[in-house]
Amino acid sequence: MKTRYEPADVEPRIAQTWLDSGITHPEPEGDASENYSIAIPPPNVTGVLHMGHALNNAVQDTLIRRARQQGKRSKWILGTDHAGIATQTVVEKELKSLGSSREEIGREQFISRVWVWRERYGGEIIEQIRRLGSSVDFSEERFTMDEDYARAVMKVFVDLYDKGYIYRDRYLVNWDPGSLSAISDLEVDDREVTDTLYYIDYPLASGHGAITVATVRPETMLADVAIAVNPDDERYQRLIGETAILPIVGRKLKIIADDYVKTDFGTGALKITPGHDPNDFEIGNRHGLPHPSVIGEDGWMEGEDVPERYLGIRAAEARDAIVAELDGLGLIERRESYTHTVPFSQRSGERIEPLISLQWFMRMDELARPAIDVVKRGEIRFHPEGQGKVYLDWMEKIRPWCISRQLWWGHQLPVWYHDDGRTHVAMTPPDGPGWERAEDVLDTWFSSALWPFATLGWPEQTAELRAFYPTDAMVTSRDIIFLWVARMVMMGIEFTGQIPFSDVYVHSIIQAPDGRRMSKSLGTGIDPRDLIDGGPRPPVFASAPGEDPGEFPAYGADAVRWGLLAMSSGQDVRFNEEKVSQAQQLNNKLWNASRLVLQRVDRSARAEARPQAPEDHWILARLERARAAVGEAIDSFEFSRAALALYDFVYGELCDWYLELVKPRLYDGDPDTAATLLHVLTETVTLAHPLIPFVTEEIYGFIPGSEGLLAGRFAGASAAISDSAAEDEVQRAIAAIQAIRTWRDAADVKPSAVLSARLRADGYDQTVAHLARLGRLELSAADGDGDAAAAAIVIPGGVIEILASGDVDLDAATRKRDAKRRELESEIRRAEGKLANKGFVDKAPEAVVAAERAKLEALRAELEAL
RNA sequence: GGGCGCGUAGCUCAGCGGGAGAGCGCUCGCUUCACACGCGAGAGGUCGGUGGUUCGAAACCACCCGUGCCCACCA
Numbered sequence: 048m049k050t051r052y053e054p055a056d057v058e059p060r061i062a063q064t065w066l067d068s069g070i071t072h073p074e075p076e077g078d079a080s081e082n083y084s085i086a087i088p089p090p091n092v093t094g095v096l097h098m099g100h101a102l103n104n105a106v107q108d109t110l111i112r113r114a115r116q117q118g119k120r121s122k123w124i125l126g127t128d129h130a131g132i133a134t135q136t137v138v139e140k141e142l143k144s145l146g147s148s149r150e151e152i153g154r155e156q157f158i159s160r161v162w163v164w165r166e167r168y169g170g171e172i173i174e175q176i177r178r179l180g181s182s183v184d185f186s187e188e189r190f191t192m193d194e195d196y197a198r199a200v201m202k203v204f205v206d207l208y209d210k211g212y213i214y215r216d217r218y219l220v221n222w223d224p225g226s227l228s229a230i231s232d233l234e235v236d237d238r239e240v241t242d243t244l245y246y247i248d249y250p251l252a253s254g255h256g257a258i259t260v261a262t263v264r265p266e267t268m269l270a271d272v273a274i275a276v277n278p279d280d281e282r283y284q285r286l287i288g289e290t291a292i293l294p295i296v297g298r299k300l301k302i303i304a305d306d307y308v309k310t311d312f313g314t315g316a317l318k319i320t321p322g323h324d325p326n327d328f329e330i331g332n333r334h335g336l337p338h339p340s341v342i343g344e345d346g347w348m349e350g351e352d353v354p355e356r357y358l359g360i361r362a363a364e365a366r367d368a369i370v371a372e373l374d375g376l377g378l379i380e381r382r383e384s385y386t387h388t389v390p391f392s393q394r395s396g397e398r399i400e401p402l403i404s405l406q407w408f409m410r411m412d413e414l415a416r417p418a419i420d421v422v423k424r425g426e427i428r429f430h431p432e433g434q435g436k437v438y439l440d441w442m443e444k445i446r447p448w449c450i451s452r453q454l455w456w457g458h459q460l461p462v463w464y465h466d467d468g469r470t471h472v473a474m475t476p477p478d479g480p481g482w483e484r485a486e487d488v489l490d491t492w493f494s495s496a497l498w499p500f501a502t503l504g505w506p507e508q509t510a511e512l513r514a515f516y517p518t519d520a521m522v523t524s525r526d527i528i529f530l531w532v533a534r535m536v537m538m539g540i541e542f543t544g545q546i547p548f549s550d551v552y553v554h555s556i557i558q559a560p561d562g563r564r565m566s567k568s569l570g571t572g573i574d575p576r577d578l579i580d581g582g583p584r585p586p587v588f589a590s591a592p593g594e595d596p597g598e599f600p601a602y603g604a605d606a607v608r609w610g611l612l613a614m615s616s617g618q619d620v621r622f623n624e625e626k627v628s629q630a631q632q633l634n635n636k637l638w639n640a641s642r643l644v645l646q647r648v649d650r651s652a653r654a655e656a657r658p659q660a661p662e663d664h665w666i667l668a669r670l671e672r673a674r675a676a677v678g679e680a681i682d683s684f685e686f687s688r689a690a691l692a693l694y695d696f697v698y699g700e701l702c703d704w705y706l707e708l709v710k711p712r713l714y715d716g717d718p719d720t721a722a723t724l725l726h727v728l729t730e731t732v733t734l735a736h737p738l739i740p741f742v743t744e745e746i747y748g749f750i751p752g753s754e755g756l757l758a759g760r761f762a763g764a765s766a767a768i769s770d771s772a773a774e775d776e777v778q779r780a781i782a783a784i785q786a787i788r789t790w791r792d793a794a795d796v797k798p799s800a801v802l803s804a805r806l807r808a809d810g811y812d813q814t815v816a817h818l819a820r821l822g823r824l825e826l827s828a829a830d831g832d833g834d835a836a837a838a839a840i841v842i843p844g845g846v847i848e849i850l851a852s853g854d855v856d857l858d859a860a861t862r863k864r865d866a867k868r869r870e871l872e873s874e875i876r877r878a879e880g881k882l883a884n885k886g887f888v889d890k891a892p893e894a895v896v897a898a899e900r901a902k903l904e905a906l907r908a909e910l911e912a913l
Numbered sequence: 914g915g916g917c918g919c920g921u922a923g924c925u926c927a928g929c930g931g932g933a934g935a936g937c938g939c940u941c942g943c944u945u946c947a948c949a950c951g952c953g954a955g956a957g958g959u960c961g962g963u964g965g966u967u968c969g970a971a972a973c974c975a976c977c978c979g980u981g982c983c984c985a986c987c988a
Contacts, residue, residue: 051948316988562981623926884968
């Protein structure tokens with residue numbers, strides 16, 4: 048065993064061992080109530096691992112390993128998502144670089160090309176997941192485009208259509224001119240844009256004056272169908288019901304009244320263009336207005352309402368031309384610069400063009416109702432709780448979902464249209480001539496919504512489905528609660544009659560160290576692999592702009608996992624490398640603590656708790672507390688608490704004190720000590736294993752008598768071991784040793800100097816040797832006589848008298864004693880004041896008052912001893 | 914416009930009704946036979962502000978200031 052733990056030497060080997068052992072593949076036996084399962088949020092096949100995945104995986108692996116330790120059949124369902132737009136875009140780019148395009152090679156060719164691409168690169172992310180140590184069931188990998196999965200998707204579509212949830216309609220959609228597809232509200236980002244707000248006069252039909260409207264999109268005026276004002280707006284009362292003339296086109300526009308119109312914005316008069324604006328679309332519907340269109344799906348002007356001179360030019364050009372024409376007519380009253388937010392496509396980055404389009408929609412309100420109830424009733428719990436409210440708020444006002452996409456890569460709709468206008472929706476094509484299959488595919492999230500059960504073989508009633516559905520936890524980040532989590536709940540209930548999972552853990556989004564989002568293009572993104580195996584730090588780590596940020600050391604997957612868990616909380620957090628480094632040190636510490644034990648115990652020794660001394664009882668009690676603390680933290684999804692509780696135990700109790708106290712007996716080769724140490728070591732790596740699986744597995748392999756893999760080791764429930772007398776004694780000894788060290792430092796005593804001293808204190812019967820060794824004292828019995836004390840160190844229950852020695856700076860020691868006295872006096876005053884307060888004594892709980900009294904007594908005794 | 918958070922040591926954060934904590938950084942000391950990715954000791958905070966509840970507030974309430982995110986249809 049090396050003096051340093053080298054994760055790069057260990058982790059890949061251990062990962063392979065786990066893979067070969069089969070422990071991650073449970074047999075599909077029993078039912079879901081006794082088993083444990085998690086469905087992984089399927090990464091995109093185009094994906095590479097990012098920090099979000101790393102944290103997401105760390106959390107799930109911690110949960111699944113803990114469940115496995117508790118003896119449950121535990122399955123972590125693995126798979127990837129076909130990710131419609133993202134994947135199509137990547138392959139299209141590749142085609143473009145070859146000088147071709149999807150249009151050129153045609154749909155069939157294109158799709159087979161995507162499959163080839165997927166074969167080649169789709170496995171990379173799986174490889175990366177393995178490198179993280181994630182104990183997913185690698186033997187069964189799902190893909191949302193697999194045949195079985197596709198069948199489930201088709202069945203769901205057909206069923207929902209038959210039930211009347213899915214329908215086809217002309218509706219205003221978010222049209223993405225970049226991907227040439229409709230997209231859902233959730234795939235849209237708002238960005239701030241500065242536009243020109245034009246005030247345009249629309250002459251009144253009466254010939255008396257004009258009504259002025261404000262718009263940032265004059266080109267859409269060709270599709271205006273009305274002008275709306277607020278019914279309470281006194282300025283326009285008399286005009287309601289009148290008619291205005293649409294400039295350029297000459298169409299008559301009725302002036303209508305609608306509450307939507309704000310009186311304090313623009314002119315208070317709003318041109319109504321239902322074909323190109325979501326609000327106008329709603330207003331138009333309320334008033335039974337038509338919704339003509341003047342902009343096509345490609346962003347060019349088209350339609351019967353477009354004058355010939357504007358046909359076939361881009362909307363942006365049309366805007367300039369129309370503004371020029373209006374200027375010529377003297378109808379533009381004024382212009383204003385106007386900054387507002389407008390929607391952009393998340394994928395293509397293009398500005399959304401709201402268009403009337405014939406699309407497939409899904410009515411959500413009825414499906415939402417039971418999905419709301421299960422959260423309200425607490426059958427599905429969100430962690431942190433607040434996220435449940437976010438979910439409920441969204442569900443309460445859910446809107447129809449546009450599920451068709453004008454893409455090629457995805458689940459093609461099981462829909463056929465006939466020349467004569469008939470529509471056939473079924474799992475199988477219709478008979479006879481004249482039918483053609485719908486070209487559209489489904490929104491990727493439609494298939495993702497079936498993930499927890501379609502991955503287990505649904506709609507077949509498979510053994511896997513029985514054993515592992517419903518799953519237990521869903522681990523995800525906030526940004527896909529609506530896109531994914533909500534839809535899984537709705538579909539799960541609708542098609543299986545059961546909730547798909549009982550706990551939703553919403554983890555942090557890891558931000559760059561400077562608080563910006565992590566992104567490659569910003570230079571803020573971190574590739575977890577660079578953290579694990581070593582690699583360049585991104586520019587954001589530079590101490591000054593332009594400076595070389597250097598390289599990450601090879602921290603290893605354990606360190607990255609522990610670091611991320613320690614960082615994470617209920618809210619977004621900034622990445623800080625120190626936590627990863629802290630984890631590296633923890634791993635190294637555990638490694639070296641193991642070396643201490645393993646190099647000194649006999650190979651025939653076996654782990655068994657055989658406590659002899661007070662510190663043995665103490666560490667066994669502390670171990671149980673740590674097990675309880677870590678376990679409870681994991682069970683309540685408080686991972687940073689779990690990580691830090693482990694750290695505190697390993698450093699603050701095991702290494703700093705127990706190993707130091709036990710060394711003499713260990714060096715003596717005492718068999719009881721060896722057995723107890725092996726027991727403590729085994730239980731420590733077991734308790735740490737869900738958080739840092741690699742290093743603990745490696746250590747476990749070196750423990751004499753260890754059997755099988757730690758990853759498969761059963762960790763029983765915490766036993767109630769406690770020995771308060773021993774615990775008190777050791778705590779007292781620790782405090783005493785610390786006091787001695789502090790005193791020595793203040794008195795300028797060389798660390799190597801051994802001082803003669805007398806112990807005049809009670810309660811150290813079994814720990815006096817520890818005081819002497821770790822305090823570097825030559826202790827003689829307190830017989831009252833002997834040399835005069837040169838100084839006194841206050842320890843719990845008495846003092847240690849230091850006899851005169853050239854090693855002691857008496858002045859410094861005196862200063863130290865005086866400082867201590869002042870500190871004690873001040874604390875005594877505080878305690879006395881508190882106890883003199885009638886309110887405190889009368890109203891505070893008795894235990895609190897008693898504790899305060901005891902504290903005062905102890906303080907007085909200490910002062911007295913000085 | 915609604916909603917959810919957050920402001921605690923130089924930095925990143927924990928604590929969430931009874932004597933201010935961790936890691937890193939900083940200072941001093943130490944080749945102590947597991948570990949210098951180490952060991953020991955120490956400095957450093959009017960817990961964003963104001964008011965209130967309470968015997969007692971960093972914690973609970975109100976308001977204010979600062980800050981982050983999510984949702985939403987002001988042209």
